[in-house]
Amino acid sequence: MPIYSCPKCLGDKFFLRNENILVAGPVGPTGITSMKNVPVKTPICKQCNETMNVLPSPEEIEQELEYKERMNLGIKSLLGLALSFFGVILLGNLLINLFS
Numbered sequence: 001m002p003i004y005s006c007p008k009c010l011g012d013k014f015f016l017r018n019e020n021i022l023v024a025g026p027v028g029p030t031g032i033t034s035m036k037n038v039p040v041k042t043p044i045c046k047q048c049n050e051t052m053n054v055l056p057s058p059e060e061i062e063q064e065l066e067y068k069e070r071m072n073l074g075i076k077s078l079l080g081l082a083l084s085f086f087g088v089i090l091l092g093n094l095l096i097n098l099f100s
């Protein structure tokens, strides 16, 4: 669940207001975009009637951090693999140079 926060009072008390927003529909053969009303629920601050900001929940932030960490680890292990690969080549060259 995302967290709702009021941009004015930073409160988290809100109600959902039913609103209709105009959304562009599919473009017809005449090239005219049809507009249609789509009902949406907008979170509104109970105190100041402001539209609430939607913030990611702690779980979502944690998930993102975890994802980033995993990406980092992936890059690091790839780097390690590449480095050890080069290490083997260098060692091989060294040995060849030593015994030739």
Ligand SMILES: [Zn+2]
Pocket: 006, 007, 008, 009, 010, 011, 045, 046, 047, 048, 049, 050
């Ligand atoms: Zn507010």
